[in-house]
Amino acid sequence: MAERIHKQRQARTGDLTPSTEDDLEIASDATASSAAGSKLKDELDDLLDEIDNVLESNAEDFVKSYVQKGGQ
Amino acid sequence: MALHKVCGIETEYGIITRGFDSNPVVASSVLVNAYSGSFPQMVGWDFHDESPGLDARGVVLEDAFPPEVETHLVNTVLTNGARYYVDHAHPEVSTPECSTASEVVLFDLAAEEIIRESMRAANAMLPNGHEIVTYKNNSDGKGNSYGCHENYLLDRQTPFGRLAALITAHFVTRQVFTGAGKVGCEKPGMSFNSVPYQISQRADFFEEEIGLETTLKRPIVNTRDEPHCDPMLYRRLHVIVGDANMSQIATFLKVGSTAIVLAMIEDDFLPHDLQLAAPLPAMWSVSHDPTLRATVERVNGKRATALEVQMELLELAEKYAASRGLSCIERPGTEGEGTLILSTWREILEGLESNPSNVADRVDWVAKRDLISAYGARHGLSETDVRAKALDLQYHDMRPEKCLATRLGLRTMFDSAEIELAKTVPPSSTRAFFRGECLRKWPNDVVAANWDSLVFDVGDGPLRRVPMMEPLRGTKAIVGNLLDRAATPHDLLDLLGSDGSEDAYYRDPGMY
Numbered sequence: 001m002a003e004r005i006h007k008q009r010q011a012r013t014g015d016l017t018p019s020t021e022d023d024l025e026i027a028s029d030a031t032a033s034s035a036a037g038s039k040l041k042d043e044l045d046d047l048l049d050e051i052d053n054v055l056e057s058n059a060e061d062f063v064k065s066y067v068q069k070g071g072q
Numbered sequence: 073m074a075l076h077k078v079c080g081i082e083t084e085y086g087i088i089t090r091g092f093d094s095n096p097v098v099a100s101s102v103l104v105n106a107y108s109g110s111f112p113q114m115v116g117w118d119f120h121d122e123s124p125g126l127d128a129r130g131v132v133l134e135d136a137f138p139p140e141v142e143t144h145l146v147n148t149v150l151t152n153g154a155r156y157y158v159d160h161a162h163p164e165v166s167t168p169e170c171s172t173a174s175e176v177v178l179f180d181l182a183a184e185e186i187i188r189e190s191m192r193a194a195n196a197m198l199p200n201g202h203e204i205v206t207y208k209n210n211s212d213g214k215g216n217s218y219g220c221h222e223n224y225l226l227d228r229q230t231p232f233g234r235l236a237a238l239i240t241a242h243f244v245t246r247q248v249f250t251g252a253g254k255v256g257c258e259k260p261g262m263s264f265n266s267v268p269y270q271i272s273q274r275a276d277f278f279e280e281e282i283g284l285e286t287t288l289k290r291p292i293v294n295t296r297d298e299p300h301c302d303p304m305l306y307r308r309l310h311v312i313v314g315d316a317n318m319s320q321i322a323t324f325l326k327v328g329s330t331a332i333v334l335a336m337i338e339d340d341f342l343p344h345d346l347q348l349a350a351p352l353p354a355m356w357s358v359s360h361d362p363t364l365r366a367t368v369e370r371v372n373g374k375r376a377t378a379l380e381v382q383m384e385l386l387e388l389a390e391k392y393a394a395s396r397g398l399s400c401i402e403r404p405g406t407e408g409e410g411t412l413i414l415s416t417w418r419e420i421l422e423g424l425e426s427n428p429s430n431v432a433d434r435v436d437w438v439a440k441r442d443l444i445s446a447y448g449a450r451h452g453l454s455e456t457d458v459r460a461k462a463l464d465l466q467y468h469d470m471r472p473e474k475c476l477a478t479r480l481g482l483r484t485m486f487d488s489a490e491i492e493l494a495k496t497v498p499p500s501s502t503r504a505f506f507r508g509e510c511l512r513k514w515p516n517d518v519v520a521a522n523w524d525s526l527v528f529d530v531g532d533g534p535l536r537r538v539p540m541m542e543p544l545r546g547t548k549a550i551v552g553n554l555l556d557r558a559a560t561p562h563d564l565l566d567l568l569g570s571d572g573s574e575d576a577y578y579r580d581p582g583m584y
Contacts, residue, residue, distance in 0.1 A: 040432050044446050047479055051447065054474055059462035063213065066465055069096055071084045071160035071218025072286040072312065 074335035074400045075306070078225035078502055078543045079173070079327055081180050082166035083316050084159060084218040085187055085470065086207035092198075096161040099204050101146040103163045104156055106194035107186060108148050115511055117147040117155060118520035118527055149521040151496050151512040152182060153504030160287065162218050163187065163206065168504030169523075169543050171403045173328035173413060175499050177320050178486050182494035184208065187470050189495075208316045209468035210273035213461055215258045217277040219286065220316035224331060225543055226307040228299075230338045235309070236282050236293040237347045241370075242333045242385060243292055243313045244354045245378035247272045248364060249420050250326045252315035253437030255444065255464040259356060267360045268455045269444070271437045273315045275359035281351050286312050292351055300523035302541040309334065313355075318468060318477035320485045321434040325420060328413035331401045332389045341392050345372040346384070362441060364424060379425055386417050403501045433483045440467050443476060506546030509555050510564070517561045528561040536565055 056062035089099050147157035153168025165183035170176045187206055194204050211217045226235070251271035256264040259276040270276075283291035292313055299308045311330065317323045336342050347370065348354050354368035358378045367375040376384075392398075398410025423431035424438075432438045444460050453459055467476040498508030510518055510526055519535060520527040528536045540546050558564035 040429065040442075043481055044442060047443070047476075048446055048450055051476075051479075054466075054476070054479065055459075056462055056466060059459040063458050063461045063465065066086075066088060066207075066212050067214060068086050068212040068216045068218060069161035070216040070287060071162045071164075072221065 073396075074338040075225060075227045076171065076400050076544060077331035077335060078169050078171060079176055079331060080167045080169050080223045081176050081220065081323070081327065082155075082164060082223070083180070083183060083208060083220045084162040084164045086209055086212065086218065086468070087162060088205050088207075089203070090205060091202040094204075097158060100158040100161060100163045102194050102197075103187075103190045103204060103206070104146045104148065104158055106197065107156065107190040109193065115149045115515065115518050116520050117149060117157065118522040118525065149507065149511060150186070151498065151508045152179065152494060153498035153502075153508040154179065154183065154186075156183075156186060160218065163190070168498050168508065169502040170499050170504075171501040171544070172401060172406050172409055173324050173331060174406065174409060174485060176327045177324045178490060178494050179499070180323055181320065181486060181491045184470065185491055185495055188472065191470060206470040207465060207468040208318060208470060209252065209465065210316055211254065211258060211277070213254075213256055213258065213264075213465070215260075217258075217274060217290075219274075219312055220314050221286075222311040222314055222327060222330065224309045224311070224334055225301070226309050226334060227338050228303070228305055228307050230307070232295075232307075234340075234344070235334075235337050236295075238337050238342050238344070239309070239330075239333060240281065240292050240351045241346045241348050241381060242330065243311070244348060244351055244358060244368065245381040245385075246326065246329060247275065247355075247358050248378050248382060248424055249322060249431075249435050250314055250317065251275075251359065251435075251437040252317055252322075252468070253440035253464070255461045257360070265456050269362055269441055269460075270359045271362055272359040274313060275355050278313065278352060278355055286310075292355060301543050306543075315436070316468070317436055318475075319434055319436045319439070319482045321416065321420075321483050322436055324485060325413065325416050328401065328409075329385075329389075329417055332392070332398065332410070332413065333385060335398075335400050336388060336392050339392070339396065341396075342385075342388060345370060346381070347371040349373075362428075362437070364428070379421060382417075382421055386414070386421060389417070390414055433481065436467075436477070436482075439477065439480050439482060440464060443467070443480060500548035500552075501544075503540045503543050503546030505548050506540060506551050506555075509551075510561075513555070513558075514561050528565065530560075530562050530565065536561075538565070538568065 087096050087099055149155055155166040157164055165186060167176060167179035167183060170179060191204055191206060210220060248271065252273045254270050254273045257267035257270065257276060277290050278292055279289045280291035282293045282295060283289065284295050285291060286294060290312060294310045294312045296310045299306045314326060317326065349369040349371050357366040358368065364377060364379055367377050369375050393410060393414060402409050420431050420434060428438045429442055432442050444463050447463060448460065463476065466474060469475045472478055498504045507521055507526060517528050518526055519529045524541055525537050525539045528538065530536055554567050558567055
């Protein structure tokens, strides 16, 4: 497990995000850090392209009807 | 020397029905029973610690919605050692007792899969267009909250006052990486839009610094004293301030950092001036400020940001690790996990300090914030557009195809094969092993179970209770061989040395 934490898994997002080896290694310097940041931004853009197919069709009804009884 | 930090997590899931109206207690019961129905025999939870004759067998519903559901019976124990039940109108899964933070992550993921499988099984029984949907979050945006609680084993000798004062500083400031993010404010007396986006789902609901409650006037430090193990030796710290995390790394760091801070408190390694002067306002102001600039006041009069307090705790933890080691949060085979917690802790704090978006793949509130702001920018939404709240809720949707957190590609620690296994196989290094293996081998003979005992029906005579008062016994190393040799529960009880007399039900045979 230890080494795996540093790995970006593409299992569920493989269709959205082409795997690019280890560029999401935790950043140890500013360059790597901004590279990781821009990759995340690209992923976000891809998600936004298709998100409307996933989102609840009527946001207002959905939010209004999401009512829970309090728990712990 | 700090005790080994046996730990676990229990999550109440939000639940709604679509296409039909239903009482959430009934819907939750249907969910648990739909999962239980896939197994030949489910074992019920034993509520009556002192009454081994009373047991609650799991029930399997033939019809999806019988007029009356015996909800108090919807309470099962799984072969992975977990408890799956209905609590306060929510389905809840408690992981088995784990011996490391990564194990908690694994069994929390297994719990998510159990919830998903339950939804599939329940929805397959419902008419077309009817659906039960669950959410791994902690609030409905209308002032109702439900919990994600952590539990840690502590030494009974640690003074509770010191423990409460110091762990509060961690609980208030760890929000910067445990927060799951929330659109709007639910703090009594404040309007929803007064805080467009905040770090934590739960912070608004805390009203006391310390106390016994979990549903009203919730306290930052919960004083419930129910150790579920030997009360002369141990305490179980029941932590109710946490958010349910979608990010595996966030769960890992939440549990890992807290276990280390607790070990430092047990060993009296922390300077007492780490205490906060006013924890409640600090809790709210940290959560309400996603810019991370809010400061909290310490008892020494100095002010610091949550990140600064966290960095100080981390540096103390690094010193503690160097001088005492971190074996109390590792087990054989996971050496190095302590170091991994420390390095993850540092990377995330430094990432939050330089640019939070750099840790959007590990910190839920950042991932959700970036998603909402990117969506808002693309569609020109105002800050208070209802679609922001819809995205917030859907981030936690347990349907894989609808879950926004899943689609964001957060960093992971375990693959699907490991998670699948953890749905049925218990951790090997706590008493959960004994519980889970007995349930697997003898589902028809274990008539009830709870955290600290199992009740067997051996067919001839009264029910027999086997107490398990030591969380770190009953492990594979200790009882694996014995369980292999026992063909029947009768053999097991003989091997455990129980003599079958009346008081044997209550006596720890001492072999596990």
